[in-house]
Amino acid sequence: MKLRRKILLAIILLVFIPVIAMGSVTYYTYSQAMEKKSSHFYWISLQETDRRLKFALNEITTISNFAITQQAVQQALKQPESAVTYNRRQEMNNLIHHPMILSFALYSHDRLIYSDSDAYTLAELQAQEWYGRVVEAQGRPVWAGPGEDRAAGALISDQAPSAGRIEIASGALIQARTIKDYHSLEDIGTLIIYVKPDLLDQVFWEAATLKQGDILLVNQEGRIVFDKSGERIGEHAAFPFLEAGYSNGKGYYVDDDLGESSLITYLPSHHKEWFLVAVTEKKLIASESSYIRNLALLLGGSSLLSAFLFDRFFVRRLVQSIIGAVNGMKQVKRGSFVPIPSPGRADDETDLLIDGFNRMSAQIEELLQQIQTEQARKKEAEMQALVAQINPHFIYNSLESINSMAVLEGNRNISKMVISLGKLLRISINENQELIPLSMELEHVRHYMNIQKFRFEDQFDYEITIPEELKFVVTQKLIVQPIVENALYHAIEPMEEPGLIRIAVSDAGDEVFIDITDNGPGFSKERLQKLYGEEQGPARKYRENGVGLKNVHERLQIRFGGRYGMMICSAPGFGSTIRIRIPKMLP
DSSP states (O other), X not given: OOHHHHHXXXXXXXXXXXXXXXXXXXXXXXXXXXXXXXXXXXXXXXXXXXXXXXXXXXXXXXXXXXXXXXXXXXXXXXXXXXXXXXXXXXXXXXXSOOTTEEEEEEEOSSSEEEESSOOOOHHHHHTSXXXXXXXXXXXXXXXXXXXXXXXXXXHHOSSOOOXXXXXXXXXXXXXXXXXXXXXXXXXXXXXXXXEOTHHHHHHHHTSOOOXXXXXXXXXXXXXXXXXXXXXXXXXXXXXXXXXXXXXXXXXXXXXXXXXXXXXXXXXXXXXXXEEEEEEEEHHHHHGGGHHHHXXXXXXXXXXXXXXXXXXXXXXXXXXXXXXXXXXXXXXXXXXXXXXXXXXXXXXXXXXXXXXHHHHHHHHHHHHHHHHHHHHHHHHHHHHHHHHHOOOHHHHHHHHHHHHHHHHHHTOHHHHHHHXXXXXHHHXXXXXXXXXXXXXXXXXXXXXXXXXXXXXXXXXXXXXXXXXXXXXXXXXXXXXXXXXXXXXXXXXXXXXXXXXXXXXEEEEETTEEEEEEEEOXXXXXXXXXXXXXHSTTSTTOXXXXXXXXXXXXXXXXXXXXXXXXXXXXXXXXXXXEEEEEEEEOOOO
């Protein structure tokens, strides 16, 4: 693929597609946010509606609670064979009175005792769907909405119900409850209170909804008890949340309702048989985010158009300049340093590219000559360094001669010191071996301390212990001697009493610990930081070319990894312990 097409494709991939993707993500995110916001709005509205519904129903319940315990009602049910007198009727009418109560009926076990209007017969009452719940409630009030009641006469006989019963059955809210004897708590009858549908109208009319939204009151069987619009009362709806065990953790979902994709928010009512449901068509919510969608499409189209214009007026000339530079490079590769012509002055970076290439090609010839000169000088310097290099074997032979002379003179201390120095240098000078066995490292330390004992005149003693199985574990060379050196100069030398340095190697599973302990005066954290920071400065009194603590720690971490290195433990008056942590590696 040619460069121009690659640049155009890159612009489309880096500009057009991200704009479309960002617009799509923004549109989706905004839609989800609107959906969640709408659901939250309905959740609050449903909670407030349920609170008002509970308050309204409790008013009726309070009246019935008081009425069923009064003597007029109790005596009428205990003596069903006696006629209900006018005074008792007036008393019961006064007990069960409320602006929203349409009528009420009182039933004994075998017949209708009293009603202030045309009411169901006992057989018609027992045929209602909700009557079974009344029996099971054992005296607690049971509510049946307009969509749950039905004209019993149409269910149990071919005779049509009366006009009064049709009016009640088609729109009344019913409270039914079993009445118990005040003293024995035995069932003595049933009270049915018919409440005007205006009560539900008032509760739901004040419920806040989005435009063209609806709020439903649904029972557990899916029958719509009541709805704000009044168009779906008595219909059956298959809502998933009515199924046992259903939970999506959100309280809302998107599903089809009446053939339209809708946002459905649900809330269990305080009445355990009912649910409050808010339904809003999804397209009404999506219309709020259509501006984002249209803007994303506009930006996508604009970015695509801009990409083609950018290719036409800029990329084409840039590619021509690059092609010219490539052709010039091919000439340079063949050894021809001929300047390349510019396709036309535009006073931009493409002109700088051509001019820069021409200057570069003019300098390459000079650079080649300079490189040849530098290479010659480098070889000459390397030769001089080889000539000036001291042969380590010459040093070993010289030390052997000194040792022989000391033995002949009978000075065994000098002989021992020279032998230790020679073995010390064999490890230090050897540059070809970075990893050595622990036994060799500790042997190097032993020779170093033997030499220092001559200098310090037995001012200190030392102990080295290493298990037999750890002698062949390999480690970085020259990691123990610098620590011993620091202990000698900073801990042992200032002491008046004899000092002691212990070196102990221990097995720690996949790792090996090397502990260097002295009985010196110890040091504080501030003193350690000062020593750690001054290792490369004037504080290097005794060793101008030695290896400091910081150097040892860094070398271990570079060689074995960040988990390995040194740990320093010290306190004034308690000596010091430095632990070296290395991996257990066998050659």
